[in-house]
Amino acid sequence: MPKSLSRRTFLASSSAALATFAAMDLPQSAGALSGRNAATSPSTAPNPDWKGKAVLDLSRSPHAKLKQVPVSAVTVTGFWASRRETNVKSSIPTMRDELLAHGRMDNFLRLEGKSTAKQIGPVYSDSDIYKWLESVGFVLQSEYQPELRKTADGMIRDVVAAQEPDGYLNTHYVDAHKSERMLLHTQQVGHELYCIGHFLQGAIAYYRATGDATMLNAGIRFVDDFLLPKYGPGADQTPIVAGHPEIEMSLIELYRTTGNRKYLELAGYILHGDSRWTFDPDAITYMFCGIPFTSRTKLEGHAVRAMYACCGATDYYLETGDPTYWKTLETLWHDLSEHQLYITGGVGARSDGEAFGDAYELPNATAYGESCAAIGNMMWNARMLAASGEARFADVIERALYNGINSGMSLDGKMYCYRNPLAFDPATGDVIRNPWYDTTCCPPNLERTFAALPGYFYSTSKDGIYVHLYDASEMRWHLEDGTALHLVQETSYPWNGDIHLTVSPETSTEFTVYLRIPGWSATNAVKVSGESIEGAVPGQYLAIRRRWTAGDRVHLALDMTPQLLAANPAVAEDVGKVAIERGPIVFCMEALDQNPSLHYANLSDFRAHTKSGVSGRYEPDLLGGVYVLEHEGSLAKDEALGLYTPAGAVRVEERPAPLKLIPYYAWANRAPSAMQVWITAKA
């Protein structure tokens, strides 16, 4: 790239492809790599077969046992359809308005001379625009949305126009801050590569939707022209530290998109860390990078950083099969699932440092459980699932998705949680849902997740198809041997455990349908064409191998009995308490649903009886339609008993007090009200 070219020469073409809305029916890309883009195309070209790619393009990944099915191949019509509709109609447009109102685009426009506003927002503000564009990319993989496409094209044009002739792009490190670029301290805390990581993810999602490589080519230029020549392991190069991991997974997806192995190698170098730079132990903990990833033995530090680092490391394993990576990933995953995972699928116990706590440190009211961290957890487990084909990873995806992620966006799609605590008292003054955060990482992260969600439903394997998530939906894709496959799920999951699948290969052929039996489903019944199939084991895939003929019907009946769960006794705040789940849904009590005549002081006065059952019903008009549970309970408050009395000397009389519970994800969508997931148990 000649240095004399001005910033204006990087203006992108807006005459890009029409959006696609179904992988089976992709329109031809028109001018995706032509026009001005052609004049500025980078040294590495994206692979021209942009169509029909999944969230992760594992089609050529040698260590992926499973290959994701593209977003465009799956149409969701059930539970998640309304959330996704809200996402497109409400969240994505209002978040664009918020981003504009808070000057996040002015930061770019200023560099083009189109705005006189001062640079605004934290150093990572560019990434919020990129995540929003990624959301649009995934929406356009599902739907024809010409107005949204036009808006995004315009924003991409303005973003790319801010790129400098040497490929550098960041609206903070300009003017007086230009001299700070890629310094040791800036790499640690300045988020330059974090922003580029999100830029690349946004670029790839957009490219896979539209074939328009404007953004992707700009990302490649950053890496090829700015980063690779000067930064890396070479003696004449400056070391790289990710600071906030994110660049790793995006470089590997760039490798998958271009076929150019240098991006994979760069990701491996960053994951390994450069020993020429050493960091103090607190920084190594917090950043979850700076030392070899494979030397990690537990989850610690900033939860989103740790989760994104695990995503990158799993991507690296999927491409290289390096067994030391897999060993580390397994160690960390066991730490996650045995010590660090909220029952909601959220992670990161501490507000201080937005960090993982010690093992079993899972407080409720003070839980951080950042929406981004729950999303990072889902993204990581999706990669582990692809690497292994093991259902334990899908169980974590489902737990996070239905609970600690879904809670992060209000039902109307306009308010977001940054924290997702498991208990709440509005008397603290905390306002848990807000339309905007100055660090607005979570809102567009939720938006890209819901937009990409159909891409998490199914995978193919060498021998068949995996069903990971249940919801009314339709898949039009193909087996790995190329046989077209149409799969229809009819169900009112997650409220009902009956799932009817119609399996229709284009020609009658033998393959395996892998049905996920959720870990929470104790008793299960499976029939194919009316014939019972044995062997369903909770927490595993049930492999049904047979010759399938179009219209074959599978019926799966999952166990939707509400369950009272106890936490490991090392979880201090949950000792003597229970949480109630039904299917994939974690329930909670909101104070406003309890009988006001009971005159309880705090929600925590209630006791859940452990020796009685839970009843429930679907309430179509409540909270967008939810199942509510009712459970026998009591109130132990004893007005006559003193505050402090000798232990064991007093037996407290309890009053009956039925508990009413709603799904956790729907909390804080009515009036401010106390909430708790964990309820004191009474044997």
Next chain:
Amino acid sequence: MPKSLSRRTFLASSSAALATFAAMDLPQSAGALSGRNAATSPSTAPNPDWKGKAVLDLSRSPHAKLKQVPVSAVTVTGFWASRRETNVKSSIPTMRDELLAHGRMDNFLRLEGKSTAKQIGPVYSDSDIYKWLESVGFVLQSEYQPELRKTADGMIRDVVAAQEPDGYLNTHYVDAHKSERMLLHTQQVGHELYCIGHFLQGAIAYYRATGDATMLNAGIRFVDDFLLPKYGPGADQTPIVAGHPEIEMSLIELYRTTGNRKYLELAGYILHGDSRWTFDPDAITYMFCGIPFTSRTKLEGHAVRAMYACCGATDYYLETGDPTYWKTLETLWHDLSEHQLYITGGVGARSDGEAFGDAYELPNATAYGESCAAIGNMMWNARMLAASGEARFADVIERALYNGINSGMSLDGKMYCYRNPLAFDPATGDVIRNPWYDTTCCPPNLERTFAALPGYFYSTSKDGIYVHLYDASEMRWHLEDGTALHLVQETSYPWNGDIHLTVSPETSTEFTVYLRIPGWSATNAVKVSGESIEGAVPGQYLAIRRRWTAGDRVHLALDMTPQLLAANPAVAEDVGKVAIERGPIVFCMEALDQNPSLHYANLSDFRAHTKSGVSGRYEPDLLGGVYVLEHEGSLAKDEALGLYTPAGAVRVEERPAPLKLIPYYAWANRAPSAMQVWITAKA
């Protein structure tokens, strides 16, 4: 006071009385009301008998059943002697340095033209100087400290020099802020009268120590010349709202000091509130004023405000006997003791608004328990005790003093807690003890409390003497009939429950010695001259009426068996937990005392066995000399057990893990370490 007099004419005399150090041996006041003070003496003169007055001068209060014994009459030689020595030698001097270093005196000096520093600190900063001067006043009531006296005299001179000709005094509401004086909003949040309340308390303590009325006369001038003419109930007057209660109790102490009933009436007016000004419900809750005190039905809002309001209201009852006040005070006290009192004697559960929570809302790690609120609690209960002679109030004083107040100052006297939580994890990043807070209300409040402490030990009644607090000490005072009485306590309380009293009236005479039997002491033995006395009831005073002759010996043996206490089941965080007390001391676990070989993750992993005893020993070299407890415990952490399992399905094996506990007041005096008072119980 002619308006034409310049500020300089208010310069106070420094040729004041020498300090007193024992009420029985008071030097003559030299020039207390002479010199420049005489020229500027206010319309109301302080009562010239300044000597031998108690913290509260109840000598003429018609509804005080008990009259406090002065600070100067009691010499403490036991447990509290070392804390009081640290207070004088370390805390008070270093806090003066901190106040000076943070410009709190510059605010005054600037108005004299002696400093060019800008006004600094929150609007209530003047009160920190006044509380520090009050501390010195109480020190000088006990000890001959000429250097300290000289320093304080100089500071008083500079403070009083800032008073304006019309009596107004506040270093914030000058210059650009002058127009805000006593506006409705300023009265609500601006702390003008709060500062004057502390000024009056400091002035009275100093006057009672030295006879120097410089500060007192200035305080009278504020009230007489500035406040009373323009503010009050009259149609031509502006209403008063306390905003932060404090002025009420200080006006009543001013009434006690001068005999001028207008101060009592003003306090009553403020306690009643002025219906011409109405406030929104949140403000009424938060301020704990603005409506008639007698309309209150529960403790709520800002805890220090509520406690100080209760102090003022009890003072008002002590002078008026108004039964509606007593009824309200009893209602509020039951709310305190039954719903709002931490086991440490701290109050105010919420950080948000530094406020009382709902009934039974007593979280541990997030407990606010401001040092000032615990002190306010003690001050209020001392007044309730004087009004009633009932030991339940002394029980609260002792609980607060030994635990939630004593914890507020580090053992070296140089660091202070603002919050006093009942559980702590240093991983939160919170630093609990600090030498300075920009709102530095708590440090000098602790200092004045420890300096005044001997004044809380004894009271007289019509028929004898009350012993409220036990500690090695000596009292030289007199019965209300004038009979001189010398009383010696020999004990190593609070570590040992044996207390030997020697009762020596100047002549053999019949009267009653009231011994407090603490509520926590289940079995008690009392002997007089070797003869057993029956009738000791926990939580009451034991009245021993007889003819006492000099040298009569009383032996009281209290029950120092460590006790495991449970909280009312409505206290959510304490369900299934116990706290351990021994005598008046609440114990806690610090992580650094536990066996490191146990490899527990969190302090809360420990279980205290409820069916076994507690052993203990005095460790003279630990934390300045403390009793430590050891108790059978176990660790329930089960590495093999999953995070979440069906409730009741799993029985966890526990490992033996003895617990080691130290007094709560001594926590956070070594390395940062996790701490908890409430320990999960195992039956």
